[in-house]
Amino acid sequence: MDKENNHSKSFIVSVSPHIRSDESTGRIMWSVSASLLPAVIMGAYYFGPRAIFALALCIVSSVFFEFLYLKILKKDITINDGSAFLTGLLLGMNLPASVPFYIPVAGSFFAIIITKQLFGGLGYNIFNPALIGRAFLLVSFPKLMTAWTEPSPAFIKIDAITTATPLGILKEEGYTKLIEIFGDKANLYSHLLYGNRAGCIGETSAIALLLGAAFLFYRRYITWHIPLTFIGTAALIAWIFGGNSGLFSGDPLLHILSGGMMLGAFFMATDYVTSPSMKSGQVLFGIGCGFLTMLIRLKGGYPEGVMFAILIMNCFSPLIDRGFKSKIFGAVKKK
């Protein structure tokens, strides 16, 4: 009886291996999105309903544009892989809370359609979509994109007061003034850690971002190679060249904790698609990001340089990948 059964049955025949791990692109994207939750909560706490509105609008329009593009081109609808959601979320976290509604929509369009889909979709884009979206917005709407509001914990004040970011103050008025505004150094650091300072929605709370990053390290979704070299290089340059009283008088901690350094180093520069694949290449990539960030912060026209630094290094990723090849097993004597 069984014999009959066995012989009439047809089996799947395919090439080995026949088992797979349960890791998937979708799971990675959704996990990274989840890891951003603490920073999102802190952003909402400090910047209020407008922040939530901007974030939601970014996510909805990013996913919508992805859906629309795939639908029009009759491709498989892959919006549930979470990649468009993540792009929208990251874009939203990189905006000031005060932006009008068309800013998230225009940024999402640029991120998803121009930067991602027109380059071939997931896996083929050269630049980080969320960062290109933000760069586009920054150069097109410079006033709106730098209209920072004073954080107002737990929605106390409805009318937001415009102010400058710590890095903006540092650029325009200098280090002494910055310390003066925040009282003392310790107070400044604590504001930077918790996120009680002006800046983009998702970039201000260093603690919340570190919490998310710890989760990504734990899941091995990111490794130390890019974030550590990025932050380390930036800190080193800030310490050596960032001070008013000659070499080695800078404040590295201020530079690490302010601006988009935490968000950029752990969540944007580590984007798989737009960073090198080899660990050795990633180290160079991270150093480049850190160097360019500080070059822009200290010598450039913008107070903040993380975004442009990562985008510039994105260009070099394919080149770095060519230069850093893996070491073949047993190939010891090769040059």
Add this chain to the structure above:
Amino acid sequence: MGFLVFKGGIHPADKKELSADKKITETIKPPKVIIPLSQHIGAPCKPVVTINQEIKKGELIGEATGFVSAPVHSSVSGKVISIIEIPNIMGRMVTSVVVENDFKDEWTLLKDNPDYMKLSPDEIKEKIKNAGIVGMGGATFPAIVKLSPPKEKPIDTVIINGSECEPYLTGDYRLMIEKPSEIIEGLKIIMKVLGVSNGFIGIEDNKPLAIESLKKAVINSEGINIKVCSLRTRYPQGAEKMLIKAITGREVPPRALPMDVKVVVHNAGTANAIYEAVRFGKPLIDRVVTVSGEGIREPKNLLVKIGTPISHLIEECGGLKENAVKVISGGPMMGFAIASLDMPVTKGTSGITVLTEKEIVHTEKFRPCIKCGRCIDACPMGLMPSMLSVYSERGFFEGAKEYNLFDCFECGCCTYVCPSKRPIVHLIRLAKTQVKP
């Protein structure tokens, strides 16, 4: 010592608990056996029997036709009823001899020679050659070739591979528990032939009973330097190059053989077969096959006569479950999915793994590479599978070659870890057929 690791690799669930405690049992005698004349890497054998000829168990039916070749013997006594062409697991047609079993189990002359260690290396080699022994871990490389290194390549180390790193498979494990002294004797024979005084047995540390069993057997055999190494469990620990790296710290260069770093590796099952051949003159006509997987009713470790149809084994294990969808000759990482259960067990069949829908990931639709680098970290050969797969997918096979295409031994780690479910090994195999090494 103190290496015990290699770079890369993966940790799939080993699923060995399904069959690890099942003692090796002999299958019910099959009414007929189909014995392919090419069960090894190298030249196929020439048939030396004719239809209707009465033959005995262990009688030569296929003669080796070159140095890299291995003779084939009948696994039953009975009558040759036909000589046919059947596809092997790779899909190539192979001449095969069909023998009807008369159930008399009449052996050709077997002779116990307890003084086998007094034989000269050449006499031992002759016996191993005539017994048709091949690498039983699955690669089926004729054992005699590994035992005959050219003079300019001295050997100083022999390793018995007891890693059995493929999920589900437990045949070598059972053999190491049930026949430890036979394996040690086999190792001693190999060491004698090669004139080597360093012997190792490498076993993954998820098999403590096997390690213990062999350690005991080593103590009992005095006066010889054999070390049982507990290796960290990680697939593909049983791959020759990884095993050598873990035990000796030596790296076999690309395209080179273990003998280039003065090492010879034999599988535990092969060591047992060598012992049986040298002591009793028994040719390789049976082997241990693990039948396991979620799709089989009663997983077992069976002693199977070469040529027994796989369907016979499946029945012996209670048949397939309703949800069985894939039958693999070998383990799930490197085994071959087979289309028909009529195929016979050969010298290289280490197991039959039956998977259900649950374990099968349908991979018709795979996603683009997101360059996460997981495959690069997992590759034990230090390759960049992501680049190989992209080049092959786009038809730039020459580009794949520049990324050391031919150093890939298709262990499947890259494909296992890929979050985009890309069929990387498949694409690499495709590229290998399109360019010359």
